[in-house]
Amino acid sequence: xxxxxxxxxxxxxxxxxxxxxxxxxxxxxxxxxxxHVSVASLWEIAIKVSLHKLTLPGEFExxxxxxxxxxxxxxxxIAVAHIAAVLRLEHHHRDPFDRLLIAHAKTEGLMLVSCDPxxxxxxxxxxxxxxxxxxxxx
Numbered sequence: 041x042x043x044x045x046x047x048x049x050x051x052x053x054x055x056x057x058x059x060x061x062x063x064x065x066x067x068x069x070x071x072x073x074x075x076h077v078s079v080a081s082l083w084e085i086a087i088k089v090s091l092h093k094l095t096l097p098g099e100f101e102x103x104x105x106x107x108x109x110x111x112x113x114x115x116x117x118i119a120v121a122h123i124a125a126v127l128r129l130e131h132h133h134r135d136p137f138d139r140l141l142i143a144h145a146k147t148e149g150l151m152l153v154s155c156d157p158x159x160x161x162x163x164x165x166x167x168x169x170x171x172x173x174x175x176x177x178x
Contacts, residue, residue: 042074043067044145045113046154047081047137054107055097064153069112076114078144084137122147 045053045068052060053068068075082104088094096103108115118140125143138156145152 041151042076042149044076044078044116044141044148044150044152045081046141046152046156047084048155049153050077050081050113051085053113054103054111059155068153074114075112076116076148076150077108078116078141079118080137080140080144082108082115116144116148118144119147 049060049064051057053065085094085096085104086100089096089100122140122144125147126139129139129143129146138154141152144150
């Protein structure tokens with residue numbers, strides 16, 4: 041199944057951060073497995089940088105046009121169908137970016153990779169180091 045990395049997982053993947061478990065990194069790098077990052081995650085990163093809640097190792101405009109394709113990930117745009125899918129989600133999670141990522145994954149049939157314990161519990165199974173692979177295709 042193809043993966044969608046949530047914002048933290050994508051940041052840690054891009055920065056080769058040890059907080060991303062090796063098994064998750066390997067699964068993401070697997071050539072036979074499509075892995076994606078949503079434009080919503082880049083938007084969330086930009087907001088956090090502008091609010092001084094996140095520091096990047098360089099300028100946003102320099103890092104992100106190249107880091108997504110260089111990392112082997114595919115950048116997924118946001119479509120009206122993804123936004124409409126937010127309307128049908130239960131309220132397990134209040135964060136608007138996470139709700140959009142859940143809707144994005146559900147609409148595209150992707151498995152959402154996150155360390156966030158607030159993603160829908162019935163769709164999560166723990167895969168070591170606190171990371172969850174949330175299948176939101178049901």
